[in-house]
Amino acid sequence: MNAQxxxxxxxxxxxxxxxxxxxQEQTHPPMTALSEFQRLECTGLWRDTPDAQRREVIVSFxxxxxxxxxxxxARALAHWSLPSVYCLNPxxxxxxxxxxxxxxxxxxxADETLIKAIxxxxxxxxxxxxxxxxxxxxxxxxxxxxxxxxxxxxxxxxLIEHTAxxxxxxxxxxxxxxxxxxxxxxxxxxxxxxxxxxALEQLRDRLMRxxxxxxxxxxxxxxxxxxxxxxxxxGRDLVERQDTAGAAAGHIIAExxxxxxxxxxxxxxxxxxxxxxxELLTTGDLPEGALTGxxxxxxxxVRKPLPDTALLARFAEAGVPIQPYAATRDPSEIAKGSLAxxxxxxxxxxxxxxxxxxWVAIQGICSD
Numbered sequence: 450m451n452a453q454x455x456x457x458x459x460x461x462x463x464x465x466x467x468x469x470x471x472x473q474e475q476t477h478p479p480m481t482a483l484s485e486f487q488r489l490e491c492t493g494l495w496r497d498t499p500d501a502q503r504r505e506v507i508v509s510f511x512x513x514x515x516x517x518x519x520x521x522x523a524r525a526l527a528h529w530s531l532p533s534v535y536c537l538n539p540x541x542x543x544x545x546x547x548x549x550x551x552x553x554x555x556x557x558x559a560d561e562t563l564i565k566a567i568x569x570x571x572x573x574x575x576x577x578x579x580x581x582x583x584x585x586x587x588x589x590x591x592x593x594x595x596x597x598x599x600x601x602x603x604x605x606x607x608l609i610e611h612t613a614x615x616x617x618x619x620x621x622x623x624x625x626x627x628x629x630x631x632x633x634x635x636x637x638x639x640x641x642x643x644x645x646x647x648a649l650e651q652l653r654d655r656l657m658r659x660x661x662x663x664x665x666x667x668x669x670x671x672x673x674x675x676x677x678x679x680x681x682x683x684g685r686d687l688v689e690r691q692d693t694a695g696a697a698a699g700h701i702i703a704e705x706x707x708x709x710x711x712x713x714x715x716x717x718x719x720x721x722x723x724x725x726x727x728e729l730l731t732t733g734d735l736p737e738g739a740l741t742g743x744x745x746x747x748x749x750x751v752r753k754p755l756p757d758t759a760l761l762a763r764f765a766e767a768g769v770p771i772q773p774y775a776a777t778r779d780p781s782e783i784a785k786g787s788l789a790x791x792x793x794x795x796x797x798x799x800x801x802x803x804x805x806x807x808w809v810a811i812q813g814i815c816s817d
Contacts, residue, residue, distance in 0.1 A: 491560035492520065497527070498553045508558060510566055515546075517556065527554065531570050605723045612730045613714040618660060621714055622678030624735065625662065628717060629676055632744030636669030640685065645814025648807035652694065655802060656701045656767060657681070663701070667815050669748055672777060673700035675707055676747075677714040685815050687777065694802040694811070699774020702763050706755055720746055768800035 489510035494503040495517050506526060509516040515529040529548040537545040543559035546567070558564055616624075633639070645665075653663040662680035670684040681704045687697055707713075717740070718726045725739040764771045803811075 489563055489566055491558060491563045493517075493559075494557040495526065496555055499555070503555075503557070506556075508556065508560075508563060510563060515556075515567075529554075529556075531567070532574055534567055534571075536567075608723060608730070609715060609718045609726050612726045613712055613718055615730065616714065618678065620733070622660065622662065622680070624714070624717060624740075625676040625678030625680040627735070628740050628743050628747070629664070629680065629682070631740050631742070632666075632669065632676075632682075632747060635744050635748065637667040639664040640667055640815035642810075642814045642816055644810040645812075645816075648803065648810035649814060651803050651807050652698070652701075652811065656698055656769075657705065665811070665814050669744075673704050674747060675704045675713050677712075677717050679705070679708055681705070688811050688814065691773070691777075693773065694808045695770055695773030696777045697811075698767075698769050698802045699764070699771060700777070702767055702769060703755060703760060703774065706759055706763050707752070710755070710759075711753075716750075717743065769802060 491508050493506050493508045495506040496503045505520040507518045507520050507523065509518065511528075511531075513531055515531060515534060516525060517527040517529070518525050527548070529546075533549055535547045535550050535552075537547055537555070542561075542564075543557050544564045546556045546558065548554055629639075649663055649665065653661060657663060658679065660679070662676075662678060663683070664680070665683045665685060665688055667685050670682050672684055672687050674682040676682065681701050683697055683700065687700065691697065718729070720743050721729075721735060721739040725736050729735050761771065764774075802808075
């Protein structure tokens, strides 16, 4: 029996179609039938009104429609748009279809292949249909991921930086002394020979600002180191093996520049951790043991080199010759152009740093 060739039906947009017993709005052109189903036919039972008697028909899977034809004379009885075919009993067999959820027509099909073909057409339409809810879900997930990333990566750094900025100099100095106390576990206590300590104060007053700290450590520190609160540490060898105060003075100037370029409190609070920094911000004190091990951390650091231009300016301002410092410069701090730096002058007339007698006293500060 030859079925009438399928007639393509073009309907105005939007077209209503059914998936899983729900009416959905199609926002794209009608679905063209899948090529593997273009010659698919089967028998079915059809009635055009709810009260009419069902009759046997031939169901043809057309280009964009289901063609329902009389089984006796092949006369076309109805054309149903594939996207609008509505399943009345999902999951049951035989399957009941209608041209829409409110239509009076009804078609019963038992052929599994044709039932699957209709379902496949609806699946493809569903995947191509815009899903605004899905987009909102994706955007929500991305937003949550952004908030999580912000909290995980940005918040700790921001909190530590805010805490460091909020600390007064007195608290910075207190934390610096706590860090020094931890450092003494590996370096020994600062040298305090009486005459040397008095001379060291003279050197501090000559080069440093009021309230700054200056200490000489018997071990651990090779040249110099820096702690929060503008506390500068000098190594024992730096004072005992130098004939003049030029090298020690140069390292003091370099550490002051380092303090101005990068706040040492940030490194200290990062070591202490986010929880300790938050407690410091809220209570004004670090928790007990927050700086345990900081001494080893400080001595193990490879420090960034200081810019030569800025160093030259600082030495010129202080009236200190730069050659003694350049001769003892830490190899880890050597930057490009440092050889030229070693031959440079301070750019101003050098002034006396301290007297020779005071320097001799400082050289003996660790003798007791």
